[in-house]
Amino acid sequence: MAKLDEKTKKLLLGKNFIFVSTINKDGSPQLTPTWVDTDGENVLINSALGRQKVVNVARDPRVAIAVVNHENPYERVSIKGKVVEEITGKAAEDHIDKMSLKYTGEPKYRRNAPGEKRVLLVVKPLKVY
Amino acid sequence: MAKLDEKTKKLLLGKNFIFVSTINKDGSPQLTPTWVDTDGENVLINSALGRQKVVNVARDPRVAIAVVNHENPYERVSIKGKVVEEITGKAAEDHIDKMSLKYTGEPKYRRNAPGEKRVLLVVKPLKVY
Numbered sequence: 001m002a003k004l005d006e007k008t009k010k011l012l013l014g015k016n017f018i019f020v021s022t023i024n025k026d027g028s029p030q031l032t033p034t035w036v037d038t039d040g041e042n043v044l045i046n047s048a049l050g051r052q053k054v055v056n057v058a059r060d061p062r063v064a065i066a067v068v069n070h071e072n073p074y075e076r077v078s079i080k081g082k083v084v085e086e087i088t089g090k091a092a093e094d095h096i097d098k099m100s101l102k103y104t105g106e107p108k109y110r111r112n113a114p115g116e117k118r119v120l121l122v123v124k125p126l127k128v129y
Numbered sequence: 130m131a132k133l134d135e136k137t138k139k140l141l142l143g144k145n146f147i148f149v150s151t152i153n154k155d156g157s158p159q160l161t162p163t164w165v166d167t168d169g170e171n172v173l174i175n176s177a178l179g180r181q182k183v184v185n186v187a188r189d190p191r192v193a194i195a196v197v198n199h200e201n202p203y204e205r206v207s208i209k210g211k212v213v214e215e216i217t218g219k220a221a222e223d224h225i226d227k228m229s230l231k232y233t234g235e236p237k238y239r240r241n242a243p244g245e246k247r248v249l250l251v252v253k254p255l256k257v258y
Binding site: 080 | 150151152156157158160161162189191192194195197199202205207209
């Protein structure tokens with residue numbers, strides 16, 4: 001396991017996007033931009049059940065992440081990691097509201113689909129560079 | 130094959146970074162930010178021989194690309210594609226100078242390593258979304 005240094009934690013806590021790459025069933029790469037958070041040790045990604053990356057990491061938990069400072073695209077960090085936990089239920093639903101507040105200023109997340117169930121992917125960093 | 134629409138072409142021709150995901154030998158995802166160009170039909174990525182993504186696409190040509198407008202991170206396009214050609218020699222060396230001019234204003238690219246050989250990856254888009 002790798003430790004998140006202060007610069008990386010700051011990037012993850014800031015209003016920055018990450019790009020997450022996972023592996024599709026056919027072995028091809030899948031890449032999506034998403035909001036991000038950290039508990040100080042892990043990268044936290046809030047997604048929804050059924051989304052491609054959530055389906056993918058259930059099969060193969062290995063991910064590659066790039067986080068970029070939206071104010072300076074040359075400031076960025078790459079993280080190789082592994083999804084070690086998938087949290088659903090109230091904790092995941094509350095967390096997406098926290099993300100909504102951070103990124104949009106809205107304290108309540110506006111769901112894309114009725115009945116959408118959120119899932120919080122806990123990514124343990126294996127390498128940070 | 131998918132066609133690059135005008136918005137995507139503009140993003141690729143602009144001073145924007147892309148994120149490119151390839152597949153490592155062990156099947157895990159690899160993700161790197163890079164400069165980009167287009168010939169109007171394909172995504173052009175100038176890299177160097179020996180770099181991880183160049184080694185990876187020689188084994189498995191499938192890539193996933195995300196391009197983001199650096200002035201508006203919400204404007205972005207995802208491209209699934211396949212490396213169909215790898216150009217080395219003068220054309221690739223001249224092209225990195227073009228990229229240097231576009232991104233840094235310097236007409237001559239400053240090599241990271243002595244003896245570095247550039248390679249231009251021609252990525253045919255299969256899906257744009």
